Amino acid sequence: MIRNPQFSYNKPNAKCIFCSRTKNPHPDFNEPIVTALFSYNNKEIEVCINCYGELEELSSDQNKSMNSLLQDKLNISRIFAKGYRNIKQILVSFI
Secondary structure, three states, rough: OOOOOOOOOOOOOOOOOOOOOOEOOOOOOOOOEEEEEEOOEEEEEEEEHHHHHHOOOOOOHOOOOHHHHHHHHHHHHHHHHHHHHHHHHHHHHHO
């Protein structure tokens, strides 16, 4: 279960697995993104506070578990990443 996460501030190499942000998007803060580490399928994943808030809201609205939503979002991310790599390879072959 990924409830009650411990968010880390000012972690130099912080990067969200979903949005790929590394810097705080708020204009008043020049610092790394605020993230929390979660164990999922025997792996540690890093999620920013913004993406976590979206997952939490979806969980409540759709009455789905956070783990189920996390799995769905990770699967979609993998599909997009694979598609991006394939498109990139095709474009490189034309150059």
